[in-house]
Amino acid sequence: DAGVIQSPRHEVTEMGQEVTLRCKPISGHDYLFWYRQTMMRGLELLIYFNNNVPIDDSGMPEDRFSAKMPNASFSTLKIQPSEPRDSAVYFCASSPAGGQGQGYTFGSGTRLTVV
């Protein structure tokens, strides 16, 4: 298996633009998680899905953030409009059975810079 695949690896955009981050989880994994990593806040869970259904989005910072999982092999995280404080590394992770005993497999991340 190729692991969790995220694209793009790097994204530089101007403030106010729409940004879409993409994730392909490991085949057969039921859970998908989006995290954001910054120096100030560390790793924050933004949202997670189980069988394509959003279960907990309490970590999504604002209405500017939205996430979808239209099928078992694809998820997007969208920021519209983007702001400089959104600059961070965004990680996608998948798991066969949530956090309970399985741990997660992480993608390599998308480094977002909003100027």
Added chain:
Amino acid sequence: AQSVTQLDSQVPVFEEAPVELRCNYSSSVSVYLFWYVQYPNQGLQLLLKYLSGSTLVESINGFEAEFNKSQTSFHLRKPSVHISDTAEYFCAVSEWNTDKLIFGTGTRLQVFP
């Protein structure tokens, strides 16, 4: 709600010296505990985990961690570190009745020659 505290943001150490990275958690129910490692410009990789049974768990590259329920700790140790162990280490906790992993703020281990 569960939480994780990593007391040291940075730990500098010389090669071949022992190291301990501290992790304490807070939870009112049974938990699963994890250590992840992040090398520069990479995602997080699972290093080891405690689910149940023996309180001492080991990784394939010489790290070990011990679950101490009375002290709510899960410290990571290695008796002799290598330059290649330089990375960020994250402790994480998952309560048995949830799907979420909550991470600590990370400890940067810097190994010097």
